[in-house]
Amino acid sequence: MEHPENSADYKGLQVNSGVASQPTVNPYRVAGRRRVPSLSVNDYVEGIRKGDVSVLGRAVTLIESTADAHQALAQEVIEKCLPYTGNSRRIGITGVPGAGKSTSIDVFGLHVLRQGHKLAVLAIDPSSERTRGSILGDKTRMEKLSQEKDAFIRPSPSAGSLGGVARKTRETIVLCEAAGYDTVFVETVGVGQSETAVHSMVDFFLLIQLAGTGDELQGIKRGIMEMADGIVINKCDGDNIERAKLAAAQFRNALHLFPPTPSKWVPEVLTYSGYYELGIAEVWDMIDRYFEYVRANGYFERKRNEQAKYWMRETIDEQLRASFYHLPEVKALLEQKEIRVLNNEQSSFTAAKDVLDFYFDRIRNNQR
Ligand code: GDP
Numbered sequence: 152m153e154h155p156e157n158s159a160d161y162k163g164l165q166v167n168s169g170v171a172s173q174p175t176v177n178p179y180r181v182a183g184r185r186r187v188p189s190l191s192v193n194d195y196v197e198g199i200r201k202g203d204v205s206v207l208g209r210a211v212t213l214i215e216s217t218a219d220a221h222q223a224l225a226q227e228v229i230e231k232c233l234p235y236t237g238n239s240r241r242i243g244i245t246g247v248p249g250a251g252k253s254t255s256i257d258v259f260g261l262h263v264l265r266q267g268h269k270l271a272v273l274a275i276d277p278s279s280e281r282t283r284g285s286i287l288g289d290k291t292r293m294e295k296l297s298q299e300k301d302a303f304i305r306p307s308p309s310a311g312s313l314g315g316v317a318r319k320t321r322e323t324i325v326l327c328e329a330a331g332y333d334t335v336f337v338e339t340v341g342v343g344q345s346e347t348a349v350h351s352m353v354d355f356f357l358l359i360q361l362a363g364t365g366d367e368l369q370g371i372k373r374g375i376m377e378m379a380d381g382i383v384i385n386k387c388d389g390d391n392i393e394r395a396k397l398a399a400a401q402f403r404n405a406l407h408l409f410p411p412t413p414s415k416w417v418p419e420v421l422t423y424s425g426y427y428e429l430g431i432a433e434v435w436d437m438i439d440r441y442f443e444y445v446r447a448n449g450y451f452e453r454k455r456n457e458q459a460k461y462w463m464r465e466t467i468d469e470q471l472r473a474s475f476y477h478l479p480e481v482k483a484l485l486e487q488k489e490i491r492v493l494n495n496e497q498s499s500f501t502a503a504k505d506v507l508d509f510y511f512d513r514i515r516n517n518q519r
Contacts, residue, residue: 195228199330200235202269204303207330214322215308229322232329237455239333240442241324243349245340245375246359251385252338253292255359255425260296262431263334269301271327273320274338275345276307303332314469317348321462324352350378351461354451355441357434358382362391362398376402377409380418381437387422388429395422414450416441481510 190198190209198206213225244259246252256272263270272293296302308319324335337353339345350356358379376382382402387395402420412418419437423430445451475481488502497505 192224192227192231195224196231196329199228199232199326202331204330207303207326208305210326211305211323214319214326225322229325232325236325236328239324239328239335240355240438241335241337241353242438243337243339243346243353243356244359245338245346245349245356246385247361248340250359250361251425252340252359255383255385255423256336256338257293257296258425258428258431259435260293260302260336261299262435264296264299264301268334269303269332270296270334270336271303271305271324271332272296272336272338273305273323273327274307275313275317275320275349276309276340303327303330312469313344313348314465317345317352318462318466318469321352346375346378351458351465354445354454355380355438357438360384360398360402361386362394376405377412380412380414380416380441381434382406382418382420383434384420384422385425388424388427392422398422414445414454415448416444416450475510478510478513480513481506484509 190206195206195210195213199210210225210228213221213228216222216225244252244256260270260272291297293302293304297304305323308316308323320337324337327335335353337349339349346356356378358375358381360382362384384395384398384402399420399422406418406420421430421434421437423434425431442451445454484506488497488506491497492499492502
C-alpha cells in the first residue's frame, strides 16, 4: 500500500508557499488596542455554564497565568464551578511521538461527537517546560476536530514545573466539565513522568503503541504498561497488519504476567488504524465496557476520591516549595551553604537544617 505521506490527503507537516512581505502592524488596528472588558467571577461562571467558549478560554488563561491576582480570581471561578463538575469521562491518551496520537484523537474525537457528546482535548507536555511552547493539544494537529463546534481544544500550559503544569490541566478539566463537556481527553507524550500526572487525573488510560522492530516491549517502561487500562496498536493497515497483530499478541502475553489491576478490570489489547479509520468503534466499545465495569464495582467513585485527595496534597507540596524557593534570602543562603557543603565545611544535613530553620523563622516573624 502507498504510504500516506505520499497521498494528496496527507495532513502532516507540509511546506506552504510563503507570502512576500507581511505588514508588521495590522493596518486595521490603527486606533490602538481595544481593551477587552474585564469579567467578574460571576461573569466567568455564568459564561462557562452557558458553554460560552470565549469565556471558557479566558478562564483557562487565568488558570495558566502566574500573576497572583489572576490566580486568586481563577480559584474563585473554579470553586464556583465545582458543583457542576464530575459528570464526565476523563480519558488519558499517551504514546511516543509519531505513534499517531493526533491522528487518533481526531478520529476518536469525531466518533465521540457523533454519539452526541461534547469533547474537550487538553494536554500535558513536559517538553514545554524547556521550549516555553507546547505542541500537544494544538488545534492544527487535529484538523477535523478543530472545526467542530462541540470540541474544545487547548494546548498544554507551558510555564512551570511538571506538577504546576499538571495542576493547571486538572483545574481546566473542572471548568470544561462545568461548561458541559462530558468527555475529556488528556494527551501526553509517552516519555517520562508526565504519564503519572495524567494517570492521576483520568478514569481511563489509553496507551497507543506501534508495531515494528520486534522488541516493542523493551522500549516501554513497565510502569506505563501497568497504568494502562487499554493498549492499542495503531497503524494496523497495509503491509503492517501482520506485525501489528503480532505486537498485540506480545502485549497480551506480557500483560498476563502483571498483577491484577486495582480496578480488577483486565486491560485489553486491540489493533486499529487511525489514518484509515479502521477499528475505531471497537476501541470505543472497549472504553464503554470499562466505564460500565468500574461504575458497577464502585472503583470509578473510589478512584475519583483518591485523585481528589492526591491533588489536594500535590497542591500543598507545590505551594510550599514555591513559597520556599521563591524567597530571595533563601536562594542566597542556599548558594552559600552549597559552597560550604562542597568544601566539606558542613554536612548536607546540618546545612539543610540551617536553611529550613531560617525559612521557618522568617515565616514566624512575618506572622507577628
Ligand atoms: P503523534 O506524534 O503521536 O501525534 O503522531 P501523528 O498523529 O502526528 O502521526 C505520525 C505519523 O504517522 C503521520 O505521518 C501520520 O500520518 C502517520 N499515521 C498516523 N496514524 C496512522 C495510521 O493509522 N496508519 C498509517 N499508515 N500511518 C499513520
